[in-house]
Amino acid sequence: MTAVTMTRAGAERSSASLKHRLAERGIDSSLLLLLPALLFSLVLFVYPFAYGLGLSFQPSGAIQQEFGGGFFANYVAFFKDPFIFDSVWLTLRLALPTALINVVGAVPVALVLRRKFRGKRLLSSILVLPITLGTVLTAQGLLIFAGRQGWLNRALMGIGLIDQPIQFVNNYLGVMLSLIISGFPFAFLLVSSYLSGIDPSLDAAGRTLGAGWWNRFRRITLPLLAPGLATTFILTFVLAFSVFPSARLVGNPNGSTRVLALMAYRSFGEQNDYTMASTIAVMMGACELVFIALVLAWRSSFYKGSTGGKG
Amino acid sequence: MATTVAAPRRRKQNLVPGDKAIVASPSAWFVWFGMAAFLILLIGILSTVVVDSFGRQWFANWLPQEWTASWYGQGWERFDLGHVITVTVLVAVVVVVVSVLIGTPAAYLLARKNFPGKKAINLLFLLPVIIPPITFGIPLATLMYSWGLGRTVLAVILVNLVPSVPFVILTMTPFIEQINPAIESAAKMCGASILKVFTKVLAPLLVPGILAAAILVLVRTVGMFELTFLVSGPQSDTLVVSIYRAMTSAGGSEARQLVSAMAVLYTGTMLVILIAALRFVNPTQLVARVRDNPDD
Amino acid sequence: MSTSTFEALELRGVGRTFGGHEALKGLDLTVRRGEFIALLGPSGCGKSTALNCIAGLLPLTHGEIVAGDRRVDTLPPEKRGFGMVFQSYALFPHLTVERNVAFGLQMQGVPRHEQKQRVKDAIAMVKLEEHATKLPGQLSGGQQQRVAIARAIVLEPSLVLMDEPLSNLDAKLRLDMRAEIRRLHQSLGLTTIYVTHDQEEALSMADRLVVLRDGRTQQIGTPAELYDHPANWHVADFMGYRNLLDGTVTQIAGDTATVNLGSFELHGHVAGPLAASARVRVAIRPDDVVVTASAADAIDGNAIKATPSVVEYHGREFSVTALTDDGLRLNVKAATAPVQGEPATFTVRAERALVFPEELA
Ligand SMILES: Nc1ncnc2c1ncn2[C@@H]1O[C@H](COP(=O)(O)OP(=O)(O)O)[C@@H](O)[C@H]1O
Ligand SMILES: [Mg+2]
Numbered sequence: 001m002t003a004v005t006m007t008r009a010g011a012e013r014s015s016a017s018l019k020h021r022l023a024e025r026g027i028d029s030s031l032l033l034l035l036p037a038l039l040f041s042l043v044l045f046v047y048p049f050a051y052g053l054g055l056s057f058q059p060s061g062a063i064q065q066e067f068g069g070g071f072f073a074n075y076v077a078f079f080k081d082p083f084i085f086d087s088v089w090l091t092l093r094l095a096l097p098t099a100l101i102n103v104v105g106a107v108p109v110a111l112v113l114r115r116k117f118r119g120k121r122l123l124s125s126i127l128v129l130p131i132t133l134g135t136v137l138t139a140q141g142l143l144i145f146a147g148r149q150g151w152l153n154r155a156l157m158g159i160g161l162i163d164q165p166i167q168f169v170n171n172y173l174g175v176m177l178s179l180i181i182s183g184f185p186f187a188f189l190l191v192s193s194y195l196s197g198i199d200p201s202l203d204a205a206g207r208t209l210g211a212g213w214w215n216r217f218r219r220i221t222l223p224l225l226a227p228g229l230a231t232t233f234i235l236t237f238v239l240a241f242s243v244f245p246s247a248r249l250v251g252n253p254n255g256s257t258r259v260l261a262l263m264a265y266r267s268f269g270e271q272n273d274y275t276m277a278s279t280i281a282v283m284m285g286a287c288e289l290v291f292i293a294l295v296l297a298w299r300s301s302f303y304k305g306s307t308g309g310k311g
Numbered sequence: 312m313a314t315t316v317a318a319p320r321r322r323k324q325n326l327v328p329g330d331k332a333i334v335a336s337p338s339a340w341f342v343w344f345g346m347a348a349f350l351i352l353l354i355g356i357l358s359t360v361v362v363d364s365f366g367r368q369w370f371a372n373w374l375p376q377e378w379t380a381s382w383y384g385q386g387w388e389r390f391d392l393g394h395v396i397t398v399t400v401l402v403a404v405v406v407v408v409v410s411v412l413i414g415t416p417a418a419y420l421l422a423r424k425n426f427p428g429k430k431a432i433n434l435l436f437l438l439p440v441i442i443p444p445i446t447f448g449i450p451l452a453t454l455m456y457s458w459g460l461g462r463t464v465l466a467v468i469l470v471n472l473v474p475s476v477p478f479v480i481l482t483m484t485p486f487i488e489q490i491n492p493a494i495e496s497a498a499k500m501c502g503a504s505i506l507k508v509f510t511k512v513l514a515p516l517l518v519p520g521i522l523a524a525a526i527l528v529l530v531r532t533v534g535m536f537e538l539t540f541l542v543s544g545p546q547s548d549t550l551v552v553s554i555y556r557a558m559t560s561a562g563g564s565e566a567r568q569l570v571s572a573m574a575v576l577y578t579g580t581m582l583v584i585l586i587a588a589l590r591f592v593n594p595t596q597l598v599a600r601v602r603d604n605p606d607d
Numbered sequence: 608m609s610t611s612t613f614e615a616l617e618l619r620g621v622g623r624t625f626g627g628h629e630a631l632k633g634l635d636l637t638v639r640r641g642e643f644i645a646l647l648g649p650s651g652c653g654k655s656t657a658l659n660c661i662a663g664l665l666p667l668t669h670g671e672i673v674a675g676d677r678r679v680d681t682l683p684p685e686k687r688g689f690g691m692v693f694q695s696y697a698l699f700p701h702l703t704v705e706r707n708v709a710f711g712l713q714m715q716g717v718p719r720h721e722q723k724q725r726v727k728d729a730i731a732m733v734k735l736e737e738h739a740t741k742l743p744g745q746l747s748g749g750q751q752q753r754v755a756i757a758r759a760i761v762l763e764p765s766l767v768l769m770d771e772p773l774s775n776l777d778a779k780l781r782l783d784m785r786a787e788i789r790r791l792h793q794s795l796g797l798t799t800i801y802v803t804h805d806q807e808e809a810l811s812m813a814d815r816l817v818v819l820r821d822g823r824t825q826q827i828g829t830p831a832e833l834y835d836h837p838a839n840w841h842v843a844d845f846m847g848y849r850n851l852l853d854g855t856v857t858q859i860a861g862d863t864a865t866v867n868l869g870s871f872e873l874h875g876h877v878a879g880p881l882a883a884s885a886r887v888r889v890a891i892r893p894d895d896v897v898v899t900a901s902a903a904d905a906i907d908g909n910a911i912k913a914t915p916s917v918v919e920y921h922g923r924e925f926s927v928t929a930l931t932d933d934g935l936r937l938n939v940k941a942a943t944a945p946v947q948g949e950p951a952t953f954t955v956r957a958e959r960a961l962v963f964p965e966e967l968a
Contacts, residue, residue: 023666025626026426034432037417037476044473045439045447052450108342125589129353132581134534136554137574141356144363144567149371151355181353234441242443245536245555261445261537268541274453285446292441493697496664499684500691500768501711501758511710515701 056279063276074279084263084280088287091259094172094247095240098179102236103229106187110195111217124192127185138178139249142169146177174250175257179243183236190235194228195221223303230299234292241288260284357578364571382572389569390553392576398464399549399580402539403532406471407525413472414479415521419513421480422487436477444537447473452541462544470538478531479524486520526588533581550577612765613675615639616661616798621680622669622822623656630656631822634670638766638800643792645813646802647845653822654802658768661800663687674765685714690759694771696751698743704730704754705739711762729761732791749780756788760795767792769801773808785812806845810834818842839879840888840963848890849938853965856885864962870933874907875960886965893926895959896939899952907957913937915945929953 022028059073069076078084113120130138146152146168153165168174198221206216244261251257264284268277364382366375386392421433439447451470452461460466490513498512536551543552554573557565616638623631631653638644646654659665661672663684672680679687690711699707708729712722730739733753743751752772759767772788773781789812792799803809809816810830818825818833818841826838837843840851854868864877866889875889902910913929927939929951937953945951 019666026424030420030424031426033416033420036413037436037480038432040413040472040476041435041439044451044469046435048451048454049447051454052447055450055453105345109346112339112342126350126353128585128589129357131530131534132578132585133357134551134577134581135536136551136558137360137578138356140554140558140567140570140574141360144571145352145355145359151359151373152352154373177352180349181356184349238441238443242445242537244445245540249555249558261443264445264449265541268449268452274449277449278453281443281446281449285442288441288443288446491695491697493693493695494699496659496662496684497691497693497697497755497758498699498710499664500662500689501762502685502688502714503710504685504714507714512699 052278053282055275056282058275059279060273060275063273074276075283077276078279078283087258087260087263088283090256091241091243091261091284091287092291094175094179094243094257094259095237098176098183098240099233099237101180102183102187103191103233105184106191106232107225107229109188110191111221113192114195124189127188130181130185133181135178135182135245136249138181139246142174142178142250146174169250171252172256175243175246178246178250179240183239186239187232187236190232191225191228194225194232197228198224226302227299230295230302234295237291237295238288241291242284260287360571360574360578363568364575366568369568382566382568383576386569386572386576389565390557390573392550392553392573394546395548395550395553396576396580398467398547399533402464402467402471402549403529405468406475406532407528409468410472410475410479410528411521411525414476414524415483415517417476418480418483419487422484423492436480439474439477440481444474444535445541448538448541451538455542461542462547463542464547466542467539467547467549470542471532471535473538474535475528475532478528482524482527483517483520486517486523490516526584529584530581530588533584550580612640613677615675616766617673618661618670619673620670621657621660621667621672623653623660623665624668629822631660631819632669634817634824636817636824636827638798640798641796643789643799643801643812643814645809645816646800646819647806647809647816648804648819648825649845650804652819654804654819655770656822657819658691658770658800658802661766662689662691662768688762688764689766689768690762690764692752692755692759692767692769692772694774696743696748696755696775698751698754698758700743703740703742704735704746707743707754708758708761711758715762725761729757732760732795733757733787748776749784752776752784753787756791760791760797763795765798767797767799769799771802771804774804781808788812806847818845836878837890837961840890840961840965843878843890843961843963848892848961850889850891850893850896850936852889852891852935854887854889856881856883856887856962859883863957866962868935870931871911873909873911873955873960874957875962876958878961879963881962881964888963888965890961890963891955891959893938894940896937896953896955898939898941898945899954902952905952905954907954909954909957909960911937911953911955912950913953914950915947918944918947920944 019028056074057071059069059071059077063077064070064073067073067076067080113123133141144150148165148167150168152168153162156162157165168177202220202224203216206220211219242261243259244265247253247257247259247262253262260280261284264277264280267273267280362374363369365378365380367377367379369375417436421429421436448470451473452466455461455466455470460469494512494516495508498508503511533549534551535549536555539549540552540555543549548556550573554570554577557570557573618634618636618638621631621634622629634657636644646657648654656665660667660680663679663682663686667680670680671678674687699710702710705726708726709722712725717725730736733756735750735753735757738746738750743754746754752775755772769788773784776784785808788799788801791797801809801812810833813830815827815829816833817827820841825842826833828836833842834846837846837848840848844851852866852868852873854866854873856864857867857872858865859877859881862877864875864881864887866873866875866887868889873889878890881887896911897906899905899910902912911931913931913935915927915929917928919926923942925941925944927941927945929937929939929945931937939953
């Protein structure tokens, strides 16, 4: 009896050709559409990255002599050489507060600008303006506008708020300002789009239940917004973490803004030590991914379902 | 600025009785103050550079003593801007076209199908957008030099494609997802081959998505500093890199006004692109994948 | 291209699995030319899967499909020459009504002047002449669905497939469109397979029905066969037998079984293989239950004492929910409203109380 049913089941199976069985799992000729992008990614992203990783294990003789550690000499140097390793902290010291300021600042602005009003589109367009400035013009503008003789110090002294020009540029503050100028609009637009994904009737429902605006924000809007905020934080953090030209142009590239990107470029372009450059580059990516993973782990504790809007 | 003042007045009319006016609260003033500070900084930066680029001498006063437009002409010759701009446009256009051609089919597949390993492939396409450009740029540039492509326009194009293709995929996927798959089935039932489904049905429906993706990639490529800088040389510098080099050139940088003039040119170019872009895409789409409210 | 008609379309053991889940299993069906077949079943039972398999939009994992003497399950959808109407209309949003309808003709390379005439005829057929140059977005749901129908029939397909074409329309429009689709089917001599979850729609439109459940065929037959002789209690449930009462068989005499339902006994018609003292389910339609003056008047000795608890007015009749003493719920259609809360006696003819085995084969 069992034998009979088994052979019957077997016969039925074989009536489905291999092609069909693969198609059922989603494998068919349409996957060829992916091929160009995949090839491209393998040749220009995966292979170079693997190559860089390989390079980082072929330290130069000088590094091996100074730090030991054989294949790992570059990594030993990365952690042991305070000149290099400190820049991890310098980068984080810059990127974390900046990302936080951008996100925390974007929330109230997005909330206030949530409702419709005349000129809303104009205002959002003005907020996209920094994209056109680019890092280089921002740097040039900051140097002139916020320099010792610039309009900003003049105006502040003019109204008597300060009596000495403030040092806004060529230091930590300058890089931070430049990162806020490029990062804040980005954070604002992202937060607004997440906010518009939350069904406004939820807020109305909260209101009918007698919740004041603070309670509505804290108990309804914020929990639904939290995953979006985490994403926004990650993306602005990524921007700030990889800061390069402004750290050089409006920062103090030998001191407080000696960020990882600068260090990697120095090894690459100035010392032509490609293996050390690759090591710093790899470690830079690793540091960033560790931070992102932490934020994602924290985010996974949030509510992740629908937010009732058209998000 | 006028809009920021007009806004609170309008908002008051919308208030429900008994609801506390956010506008009147100190926190709202704080928000408006923050916005104002940001806008002042933004406009200050932009206008000082413009003023500077037209000033002959400007040190200790509110405005330059004399005005001139000669920096533009000087900068044009000094940095061979005609060539630089040609390279910039060439690189941007090629990157846009190639990344749209490669990215769109992949985005289509990722939006429509489930298959083993899809998650890994999504991650593969997300990584170049997430990790710092320097991280993959340095190994990539090292390879470019060892392949003998260092300082060529081709290398500049290739490195810029690395984040652009994934970016096209990320931008296009939601556009494709919102096209009802039954429309494609309907076309097939009408006798259309796969190729006809793509050219006659999908392509026209995807035009907004392709435009959005193309403009975003254009803006990003023109503005991309790190990757270009790592592989470009005097004959293949784009405008941003060229300005950067002018600001940091060894043996004392160029005259400040010269750099300002170049920066104004750069921003002017970007502004034109962006104004064109805003006709087709919502500002929110420039950074987010979520579609904005149509009645906004 | 292939406007080749067939005398019969045969599905032989057609099946489709999705990663181990059998969405459709062993569907055997012969569709004769000119027939209107309805695939009926609750949502998720595999109707769309079956239709998409026939269309070629989904590859089969089992069985084969033969049209006339040609095997079609190996052909891609665009080579099968079938037409399809989708639940979501699936009109090309960027093309006008005319160009939507013309699309298939263009794909087949029909000459221009002929295209024009056929598009015009098809649009006239669905009465959309004055909307011919509009875009789909400017039309109402009903009009859009008519465009979709015109687009499918303009190719004179050998088979028209419709996947719940009316379920996005409002109730009144649905009735009108039912008649319209049936009219087109007849006047054009189409062969149609029509998917729906609405039994009334299926019963009123189709020549034959296929009832599916969990991907398996439950019954194939004419509307009358299904309505009067459902093959099992699932089909009965779907056909409007709203009273499904669980009990045990106490006696079987020929066609009649006596079923113990707790506080009372019922005589019913044996509608499946039954054994004495087997667990059974008795299926009764609300319109077959009648209120009687007393237990003595009960038909076939079937007297059910119950108390009306809800009485709803449904136009010409009343829908009554009554509860027996031990809590069984009875749904009844009555011409006059019984008094709510006052015990009454209900009766049903033994041949209209179908006794099914509880477990299906
Ligand atoms: N592409 C698919 N992948 C996995 N399961 C599917 C797919 N399409 C349908 N199914 C499953 O097959 C079953 C039948 O689906 P369907 O034919 O759409 O039902 P119906 O049209 O009768 O509502 C459902 O359980 C559904 O979840
Ligand atoms: Mg369905």
